[in-house]
Amino acid sequence: MIRYFLLLGFFFLSHTITAQTTQILLDEDQVTTTINKHIYGHFAEHLGRNIYNGFFVGDTSSIPNTAGVRNDIINALKELNIPNLRWPGGCFADTYHWKDGIGPKGKRPKIVNTWWGGVTEDNSFGTHDFLNLCETLGAAPYLSGNVGSGTVQELADWVQYTNFKGTSPMSDLRRENGRDEPWSVKFWGIGNEAWGCGGNMRPEYYADIYRTFATFMSDADVEGGLYKIASGASNDDYNWTEVLMKNIPLNMLQGVALHHYSVIDWKDKGPDVNFTEEHYFNTMSEAWLMDELITKHVAIMDKYDPEQKVDLIVDEWGGWYNVQEGTNPGFLYQQNTMRDAMIAGVTLNIFNNHAERVQMANLAQTVNVLQAVILTEEEKMILTPTYHVMHMYKDHMGAELIPASLSSPTYAFKDRTLPAISVSASKNEKGEGLASLVNIAYDETHVVTLDLGNSDFKSVTATILTSQNIQDHNDFKVPNRIKPVPLQDVKIKKGKIEVGLPPYSVVVLKLK
Secondary structure, three states: OHHHHHHHHHHHHHOEEOOOOEEEEEOHHHOOOEOOHHHHEEEOOOOOOOOEOOOEOOOOOOOOEEOOEEHHHHHHHHHHOOOEEEEOOOHHHHHOOHHHHOOOHHHOOOEEEOOOOOEEEOOOOOHHHHHHHHHHHOOEEEEEEOOOOOOHHHHHHHHHHHHOOOOOHHHHHHHHOOOOOOOOOOEEEEOOOOOOOOOOOOHHHHHHHHHHHHHOOOOOOOOOOOEEEEEEEEOOOHHHHHHHHHHOOHHHOOEEEEEEEEOOOOOOOOOOOOOOHHHHHHHHHHHHHHHHHHHHHHHHHHHHOOOOOOEEEEEEEEEOOOOOOOOOOOOOOOOOEHHHHHHHHHHHHHHHHOOOOEEEEEEEOOEOOOOOOEEEEOOEEEEOHHHHHHHHHHHHOOOEEEOEEEOOOEEEEOOEEEEOEEEEEEEOOOOOEEEEEEEOOOOEEEEEEEEOOOOOOOOEEEEEEOOOOOOOEOOOOOOOOOOOEEEOOOOEEOOEEEEEEOOOEEEEEEEO
């Protein structure tokens, strides 16, 4: 702890402090929107060491586990209160045939994961394993159905297998496999990235395919019916959203997906740790782009759905870099630095501030893949800076959004600029407030004054996540190099809070 406060002192002495304080106004009089807890969802694809040797080690492993799933991962995700988990992909979903993953494990067929590394897997982690894990976590399962290489009957059978209470071929098969009561899975993705790995379809063709698959998915035994999510656009493909909203009847559609990764050059995504300021700036420009993408896709949705019955679902987001040297290029293993904490902080603030339409999001991915919240190495497990941001933000889930307005100072690199400060705020049913602040600047400390307006908050406590270098990360030798700590001497004076934000820092204020 002493080292940490010395570190903060180092920041304030060695980095430029802006002369002008940034003013942020909270307008509690304009509270009208609930931040859906499902914005804080996660994603577990059969990719690299995410499922196998990540989540799942098997029930004969010496690593403590519950039905083959690591107990330390279960406990860490419970601590995050994760609201939902998406599975089995991703690109893998459109080559996955769910009946391969049920029944006695020794009799399940082996398959080749043609998308991720060309490895053979034995299907030992399947539908029962995943849905039982979700029950253990208290998380809603989000199943991604196979449209690219599957059939309408196959997906309809999966719905019946997981959801139907009565007597039927699929519910009887579920009982034969040891599960009497259905899981009542509500969230279903109808294909994934249909414009690419899900079939290289045209939007018009996919819209018709969606209508067909959705027609035969039974709503029986799920309160309120199934929540069906269309495979949505990549980045700024606004035509894709336009065609889907125009051609799919609103009564068949509950959500439209959007995928956006913070990548500026897909041919060379840059290093995960030894990146330059230019790499960092480019990554943050793509993270900030999320705000524009949501705004423009929502404008198209509003044209066809002015009553906003259909939700925007950002079910893949995060940082994506070149894989760590010496690892399988198909496994997408990368370290998680303070840069990733910046992506998470800014992106979650954007989602919160668009909570009237963004109702679900899924960080890619949970364990050992892309912007993971957890990394494992045999029996060892570490929590990443991204994990800590999500833990700091978790009280936003289900709270009422308090609109926050500011004129942000800029973070400049060469002839380009980005907003340096990101903020979102909320108030829960107990009357407690949460304000999450991010400073993405590379070498400037910004002082922020939070004007609480007409709020009746009387006390504040603060937590900060930062480090000496933007490239810093937790590893298996030093697993707690980066972790949240209390930020001292933050007080409310005459309805205002003044706080200094060091470079690349996340600060969360809890208000009572």
